[in-house]
Amino acid sequence: MKGDHERMRGSESLITVACIQFEPRVGRKEENVAESVRLLHLAADRGARLCVMPELCNSGYLFNTRAEAFALSEEVPQGSTTQAWIEVARTRGLFIAAGIAERAGGRLYNSAVLVGPDGYVGTYRKMHLWYEEKLFFEPGDLGFPVFALPLGRVGMAICYDVWFPETMRLMAVQGADVICVPTNWVPMPAQPPDERPMAVYLCMAAAHSNAVYVAAADRVGTERGQLFLGRSVVVSPAGWPLAGPASADEPETIYADCNLAESRRMKTLNELNSIMQDRRTDFYDRTLGSRIVP
Amino acid sequence: MKGDHERMRGSESLITVACIQFEPRVGRKEENVAESVRLLHLAADRGARLCVMPELCNSGYLFNTRAEAFALSEEVPQGSTTQAWIEVARTRGLFIAAGIAERAGGRLYNSAVLVGPDGYVGTYRKMHLWYEEKLFFEPGDLGFPVFALPLGRVGMAICYDVWFPETMRLMAVQGADVICVPTNWVPMPAQPPDERPMAVYLCMAAAHSNAVYVAAADRVGTERGQLFLGRSVVVSPAGWPLAGPASADEPETIYADCNLAESRRMKTLNELNSIMQDRRTDFYDRTLGSRIVP
Numbered sequence: 001m002k003g004d005h006e007r008m009r010g011s012e013s014l015i016t017v018a019c020i021q022f023e024p025r026v027g028r029k030e031e032n033v034a035e036s037v038r039l040l041h042l043a044a045d046r047g048a049r050l051c052v053m054p055e056l057c058n059s060g061y062l063f064n065t066r067a068e069a070f071a072l073s074e075e076v077p078q079g080s081t082t083q084a085w086i087e088v089a090r091t092r093g094l095f096i097a098a099g100i101a102e103r104a105g106g107r108l109y110n111s112a113v114l115v116g117p118d119g120y121v122g123t124y125r126k127m128h129l130w131y132e133e134k135l136f137f138e139p140g141d142l143g144f145p146v147f148a149l150p151l152g153r154v155g156m157a158i159c160y161d162v163w164f165p166e167t168m169r170l171m172a173v174q175g176a177d178v179i180c181v182p183t184n185w186v187p188m189p190a191q192p193p194d195e196r197p198m199a200v201y202l203c204m205a206a207a208h209s210n211a212v213y214v215a216a217a218d219r220v221g222t223e224r225g226q227l228f229l230g231r232s233v234v235v236s237p238a239g240w241p242l243a244g245p246a247s248a249d250e251p252e253t254i255y256a257d258c259n260l261a262e263s264r265r266m267k268t269l270n271e272l273n274s275i276m277q278d279r280r281t282d283f284y285d286r287t288l289g290s291r292i293v294p
Numbered sequence: 295m296k297g298d299h300e301r302m303r304g305s306e307s308l309i310t311v312a313c314i315q316f317e318p319r320v321g322r323k324e325e326n327v328a329e330s331v332r333l334l335h336l337a338a339d340r341g342a343r344l345c346v347m348p349e350l351c352n353s354g355y356l357f358n359t360r361a362e363a364f365a366l367s368e369e370v371p372q373g374s375t376t377q378a379w380i381e382v383a384r385t386r387g388l389f390i391a392a393g394i395a396e397r398a399g400g401r402l403y404n405s406a407v408l409v410g411p412d413g414y415v416g417t418y419r420k421m422h423l424w425y426e427e428k429l430f431f432e433p434g435d436l437g438f439p440v441f442a443l444p445l446g447r448v449g450m451a452i453c454y455d456v457w458f459p460e461t462m463r464l465m466a467v468q469g470a471d472v473i474c475v476p477t478n479w480v481p482m483p484a485q486p487p488d489e490r491p492m493a494v495y496l497c498m499a500a501a502h503s504n505a506v507y508v509a510a511a512d513r514v515g516t517e518r519g520q521l522f523l524g525r526s527v528v529v530s531p532a533g534w535p536l537a538g539p540a541s542a543d544e545p546e547t548i549y550a551d552c553n554l555a556e557s558r559r560m561k562t563l564n565e566l567n568s569i570m571q572d573r574r575t576d577f578y579d580r581t582l583g584s585r586i587v588p
């Protein structure tokens with residue numbers, strides 16, 4: 001017969017994580033934020049505690065000019081978007097990680113903001129900029145922060161960041177239990193039609209290698225000729241999808257019950273292996289970043 | 295009309311890579327080496343230029359005692375196994391990356407040896423030891439070497455090494471075009487029966503993130519109660535299987551035509567993105583290895 005403690009396992013840090021996949025419209029910020037707030041309330045009705053929304057979900061993604069990107073950006077946390085999300089978080093007891101066009105003086109960042117019932121928590125600024133993002137945004141300058149929340153430790157990464165295994169590794173090394181990924185996945189060359197997007201496999205591999213939850217919220221739709229892939233997914237620390245991949249072309253919110261304590265238990269694989277302690281930092285430090293292939 | 299140069303693309307550094315999946319028997323070294331030599335000749339008959347064979351494929355894997363492991367190990371390159379492989383390489387014009395139980399004085403290593411038509415090239419010693427390997431083997435002390443061969447640049451990793459994204463990243467940073475993975479994959483908890491083994495997804499993600507070929511040769515069979523997974527695979531720099539995954543339980547050699555120059559072309563994704571230059575080494579260096587989660 002199992003003891004109380006044994007029976008409680010699996011609910012130690014149990015929360016419902018929601019990835020809210022929708023279709024922001026470029027330039028229509030008020031409408032996008034209103035839609036995000038409506039969807040956050042629906043997720044709260046379904047019991048979500050941590051909600052993830054797509055990259056640049058207040059502004060849209062494909063800017064034609066720097067002036068357009070600048071006009072759609074706002075300061076964090078003072079701007080109206082962050083304030084609207086804080087209000088939902090406060091009234092519904094949510095934590096929210098969502099993509100936002102951030103302005104700081106004359107600089108623009110492709111950022112993710114984290115807010116909760118007590119207000120603003122922190123910001124992640126995309127470290128690896130994809131393609132024409134480089135024309136308007138500055139590369140992130142805040143590193144890879146991990147935020148300690150009442151529900152567990154939360155990191156954020158945005159889209160192309162996940163192509164760099166360093167991103168999630170550095171958050172896991174700092175103790176992240178769940179990594180929220182606001183994203184705008186686009187088609188990659190050589191993607192076989194019968195496979196999940198490569199991005200989903202990158203999330204699965206990163207979740208498994210680091211024993212962390214990964215919650216990726218993608219957008220859908222076509223914006224100024226650019227197709228986005230949908231297929232939002234919540235991955236367990238074992239690396240397998242718990243919810244999703246969602247639809248490729250329809251708005252959809254996916255839900256997964258996650259015991260964030262599992263990301264800590266699962267770091268230990270057996271009495272001889274612990275994935276963080278097995279890292280060969282004695283050799284990594286000598287080599288990593290030391291040579292770049294042209 | 296395409297020019298000569300354009301038409302030659304795809305065959306610039308074209309070689310056939312073979313992953314030789316078979317079933318070594320623990321303790322029966324002479325038989326195992328004889329079988330590996332027989333299979334290498336068959337692969338050469340089929341046009342293979344680079345052959346990969348499983349982890350510890352001369353000795354078997356599940357040692358009961360240190361004495362047993364010691365007795366099955368040998369010095370590299372003087373030992374009879376490496377000499378046998380060099381002989382095949384020389385007569386058939388092959389390069390061979392294969393797992394071997396290496397002895398150096400009183401130390402044992404779970405190693406991979408690389409040999410070619412001109413003899414011994416180099417050794418990789420497994421950096422991340424899995425489970426009871428830690429009882430008998432020393433952790434690798436040679437780092438993550440990449441060997442420049444006439445056909446391209448070759449790195450090696452062994453089994454659990456692939457669980458550490460640093461492994462393939464560090465080889466890619468040093469310019470590896472193909473990473474050979476002698477392996478003995480074992481079942482992992484929570485593996486859904488209708489999915490490829492997580493190890494295959496780790497190879498796919500690493501190949502894609504680093505734009506390198508990954509050629510993993512696994513073993514099959516059950517040894518002293520331990521099941522091995524088979525499913526050897528050759529993955530393209532885009533991250534998709536070119537050959538395999540092979541059978542889960544039968545010996546099988548898989549072949550893929552690989553243009554190793556592609557691993558260099560594919561580092562550049564577009565006129566603004568190059569995966570090695572997009573790495574944020576300014577921040578990685580500050581964080582990586584600095585803190586370990588207990």
